[in-house]
Amino acid sequence: MVISQVKADIEQWLINFVEVPHPALGNWAPCPYARKARLQNKYEVRIGKDIERDLRLFSKTEFMGNNDVVIFAYPPNMYDDAYFNFIVDVANTSKGFRKRNFVALGDHPDTVEEHNGVCFNMGKYALVLVQDKHKLDDHAMHLAKRGYYDNWNEEYLQEVFAHRKDPRP
Numbered sequence: 082m083v084i085s086q087v088k089a090d091i092e093q094w095l096i097n098f099v100e101v102p103h104p105a106l107g108n109w110a111p112c113p114y115a116r117k118a119r120l121q122n123k124y125e126v127r128i129g130k131d132i133e134r135d136l137r138l139f140s141k142t143e144f145m146g147n148n149d150v151v152i153f154a155y156p157p158n159m160y161d162d163a164y165f166n167f168i169v170d171v172a173n174t175s176k177g178f179r180k181r182n183f184v185a186l187g188d189h190p191d192t193v194e195e196h197n198g199v200c201f202n203m204g205k206y207a208l209v210l211v212q213d214k215h216k217l218d219d220h221a222m223h224l225a226k227r228g229y230y231d232n233w234n235e236e237y238l239q240e241v242f243a244h245r246k247d248p249r250p
Contacts, residue, residue, distance in 0.1 A: 082128050082154065082156060082206075084126070084127075084128055087126055087128060087154045087206065088126045090203075090205055090206070091126055091152060091154070091203070091206075091208075092119065094203050094205075095115050095116075095119050096119070098111065099111050099112050099115045100112070100115050100116040100119070103199055105196075105197040105198050105199050106196070106197060106199060106232075107228070107229070107231065107232050109229055111199070111201055113224065113229070114149070114220055118149040118150065123147060123148050123149040123150075124148055124149060124150045124151070124152060125148050125150075125151045125152065126152045126154060127151065127152065127153050127154070128153075128154055128155075129153035129154060129155045129209070132153070132155060132160060132165065132168050132169075132209065133168055133171075135153050135209075136153075136168065136169075136172040136175075136178075136185060136209065136211075137172075137175070137177065139151070139183070139211060140172065140175060140177025140178045140180075140181060140183060141177050144181075145183075145211075145212075145213050149212065149213075149216070150210050150211065150212050151210075151211045151212075152208055152209070152210050152211075153208065153209040153211070154206040154207070154208055155206060155207040155208075155209075156206065156207070157189070157190045157191075157205070157206055157207050159207065160189070160207060161191070162189040162190075162191035162192040162207075165187060165189045165192075165207055166187050166189060166192060169185045169186070169187035169209055170243075170244075172185045172209075173185055173243075173244040174244070182213055182214045182215050183211055183212070183213065183214060184211070184212055184213075184214040184217060184244055184245055185209050185210070185211050185244075186209070186210040186211075186212070187207075187208070187209055187210075188201075188202055188203050188207070188208040188209075188210065189202075189207045189208075190202055190203070190204050190205070190206075190207065194237075195237075196233060196234055196237045197232065197233075197234070214244075214245060217245060218245055218246045218248065221242075221245070221246070221248040222246075222248040224248070225248035225249050225250075230248070230249060
Protein backbone atom coordinates (compact mmCIF):
# COMPACT_ATOMS: atom_id res chain seq x y z
CA MET A 82 0.00 0.00 0.00
CA VAL A 83 1.19 3.47 -0.88
CA ILE A 84 0.41 6.18 1.70
CA SER A 85 -0.51 8.83 -0.89
CA GLN A 86 -3.08 6.50 -2.48
CA VAL A 87 -4.50 5.39 0.87
CA LYS A 88 -4.88 9.03 1.94
CA ALA A 89 -6.58 9.89 -1.36
CA ASP A 90 -8.96 6.92 -1.07
CA ILE A 91 -9.90 7.82 2.50
CA GLU A 92 -10.39 11.47 1.57
CA GLN A 93 -12.72 10.45 -1.28
CA TRP A 94 -14.69 8.22 1.11
CA LEU A 95 -15.04 11.17 3.50
CA ILE A 96 -16.11 13.61 0.79
CA ASN A 97 -18.43 11.25 -1.11
CA PHE A 98 -20.01 9.36 1.79
CA VAL A 99 -19.11 10.18 5.40
CA GLU A 100 -19.80 13.92 5.04
CA VAL A 101 -22.91 13.62 2.86
CA PRO A 102 -26.40 13.92 4.38
CA HIS A 103 -28.44 10.80 3.66
CA PRO A 104 -32.26 10.53 3.58
CA ALA A 105 -32.22 7.16 5.39
CA LEU A 106 -30.32 8.84 8.25
CA GLY A 107 -32.81 11.66 8.69
CA ASN A 108 -30.80 13.82 6.28
CA TRP A 109 -27.80 13.67 8.59
CA ALA A 110 -24.32 12.86 7.34
CA PRO A 111 -22.99 9.56 8.71
CA CYS A 112 -20.48 11.68 10.68
CA PRO A 113 -21.55 15.31 11.02
CA TYR A 114 -18.08 16.30 12.30
CA ALA A 115 -16.00 14.68 9.53
CA ARG A 116 -16.12 17.59 7.09
CA LYS A 117 -14.80 20.07 9.63
CA ALA A 118 -11.99 17.70 10.66
CA ARG A 119 -11.05 17.14 7.01
CA LEU A 120 -11.13 20.81 6.06
CA GLN A 121 -9.07 21.74 9.12
CA ASN A 122 -6.67 18.87 8.42
CA LYS A 123 -7.34 17.41 11.87
CA TYR A 124 -6.92 13.79 10.90
CA GLU A 125 -3.90 11.66 10.17
CA VAL A 126 -3.66 8.52 8.05
CA ARG A 127 -0.99 5.93 8.74
CA ILE A 128 -0.19 2.64 7.06
CA GLY A 129 -0.48 0.03 9.79
CA LYS A 130 2.18 -2.63 10.07
CA ASP A 131 0.90 -4.87 12.88
CA ILE A 132 -2.47 -4.04 14.44
CA GLU A 133 -1.60 -5.31 17.93
CA ARG A 134 1.74 -3.54 18.03
CA ASP A 135 0.40 -0.35 16.41
CA LEU A 136 -2.40 0.04 18.95
CA ARG A 137 -0.26 -0.97 21.93
CA LEU A 138 2.46 1.53 21.00
CA PHE A 139 -0.09 4.22 20.26
CA SER A 140 -1.64 3.79 23.71
CA LYS A 141 1.78 4.10 25.37
CA THR A 142 3.60 6.73 23.35
CA GLU A 143 1.21 8.80 21.27
CA PHE A 144 -1.06 11.76 21.78
CA MET A 145 -3.84 12.92 19.51
CA GLY A 146 -2.09 16.27 19.15
CA ASN A 147 -4.16 18.51 16.92
CA ASN A 148 -5.92 15.52 15.36
CA ASP A 149 -9.52 14.54 15.93
CA VAL A 150 -8.76 11.08 14.57
CA VAL A 151 -5.74 8.97 13.69
CA ILE A 152 -6.56 6.33 11.07
CA PHE A 153 -4.51 3.16 10.73
CA ALA A 154 -5.06 1.45 7.36
CA TYR A 155 -4.29 -2.21 6.66
CA PRO A 156 -4.71 -4.35 3.55
CA PRO A 157 -8.20 -5.91 3.79
CA ASN A 158 -6.84 -9.46 3.60
CA MET A 159 -4.09 -8.95 6.20
CA TYR A 160 -6.47 -9.99 9.01
CA ASP A 161 -9.77 -11.81 8.97
CA ASP A 162 -12.57 -9.70 10.36
CA ALA A 163 -13.07 -11.74 13.55
CA TYR A 164 -9.43 -11.36 14.60
CA PHE A 165 -9.32 -7.71 13.52
CA ASN A 166 -12.41 -6.83 15.57
CA PHE A 167 -11.13 -8.84 18.53
CA ILE A 168 -7.88 -6.84 18.59
CA VAL A 169 -9.81 -3.56 18.38
CA ASP A 170 -11.96 -4.67 21.35
CA VAL A 171 -8.86 -5.68 23.31
CA ALA A 172 -7.32 -2.26 22.65
CA ASN A 173 -10.46 -0.54 23.92
CA THR A 174 -10.33 -2.43 27.20
CA SER A 175 -6.57 -2.05 27.64
CA LYS A 176 -5.15 -0.01 30.47
CA GLY A 177 -3.34 2.27 28.02
CA PHE A 178 -6.44 3.21 26.04
CA ARG A 179 -8.53 3.72 29.19
CA LYS A 180 -5.83 5.79 30.91
CA ARG A 181 -5.37 8.06 27.87
CA ASN A 182 -9.09 8.23 27.06
CA PHE A 183 -8.72 6.74 23.59
CA VAL A 184 -11.31 4.72 21.77
CA ALA A 185 -10.61 2.61 18.69
CA LEU A 186 -13.30 2.11 16.07
CA GLY A 187 -12.76 -0.76 13.69
CA ASP A 188 -13.93 -0.90 10.09
CA HIS A 189 -13.18 -4.18 8.33
CA PRO A 190 -14.62 -4.75 4.83
CA ASP A 191 -15.91 -8.21 5.84
CA THR A 192 -17.83 -6.87 8.87
CA VAL A 193 -20.75 -5.08 7.26
CA GLU A 194 -21.95 -2.09 9.28
CA GLU A 195 -25.40 -1.25 8.04
CA HIS A 196 -28.05 1.05 9.42
CA ASN A 197 -31.39 1.77 7.71
CA GLY A 198 -30.05 0.19 4.54
CA VAL A 199 -26.92 2.38 4.49
CA CYS A 200 -23.58 0.57 4.53
CA PHE A 201 -21.06 2.53 6.59
CA ASN A 202 -17.95 0.54 5.64
CA MET A 203 -15.12 2.16 3.76
CA GLY A 204 -14.69 -1.14 1.95
CA LYS A 205 -11.23 -0.85 0.46
CA TYR A 206 -9.05 -1.15 3.59
CA ALA A 207 -9.33 -2.47 7.11
CA LEU A 208 -9.28 0.69 9.22
CA VAL A 209 -8.83 1.50 12.88
CA LEU A 210 -9.90 5.01 13.76
CA VAL A 211 -8.47 6.18 17.08
CA GLN A 212 -10.18 9.10 18.75
CA ASP A 213 -10.31 10.91 22.08
CA LYS A 214 -13.17 9.22 23.92
CA HIS A 215 -14.20 12.32 25.91
CA LYS A 216 -14.39 14.47 22.79
CA LEU A 217 -16.30 11.76 20.92
CA ASP A 218 -18.73 11.39 23.85
CA ASP A 219 -19.26 15.17 23.98
CA HIS A 220 -20.04 15.23 20.25
CA ALA A 221 -22.42 12.28 20.65
CA MET A 222 -24.24 14.03 23.52
CA HIS A 223 -24.69 17.14 21.38
CA LEU A 224 -25.96 15.05 18.45
CA ALA A 225 -28.34 13.07 20.69
CA LYS A 226 -29.94 16.31 21.90
CA ARG A 227 -30.50 17.29 18.26
CA GLY A 228 -32.17 13.96 17.38
CA TYR A 229 -29.31 12.38 15.43
CA TYR A 230 -29.85 8.92 16.95
CA ASP A 231 -33.67 9.01 17.04
CA ASN A 232 -34.18 6.66 14.08
CA TRP A 233 -31.20 4.40 14.62
CA ASN A 234 -31.56 0.66 15.15
CA GLU A 235 -31.10 -0.21 18.83
CA GLU A 236 -28.86 -3.19 18.09
CA TYR A 237 -26.54 -1.05 16.00
CA LEU A 238 -26.45 1.65 18.69
CA GLN A 239 -25.44 -0.94 21.27
CA GLU A 240 -22.43 -1.78 19.09
CA VAL A 241 -21.61 1.89 18.49
CA PHE A 242 -21.58 2.65 22.22
CA ALA A 243 -19.98 -0.61 23.37
CA HIS A 244 -16.84 1.16 24.64
CA ARG A 245 -18.33 4.62 25.00
CA LYS A 246 -20.85 6.55 27.01
CA ASP A 247 -24.35 6.18 25.56
CA PRO A 248 -25.61 9.77 25.17
CA ARG A 249 -29.28 8.90 25.01
CA PRO A 250 -31.51 9.56 28.03
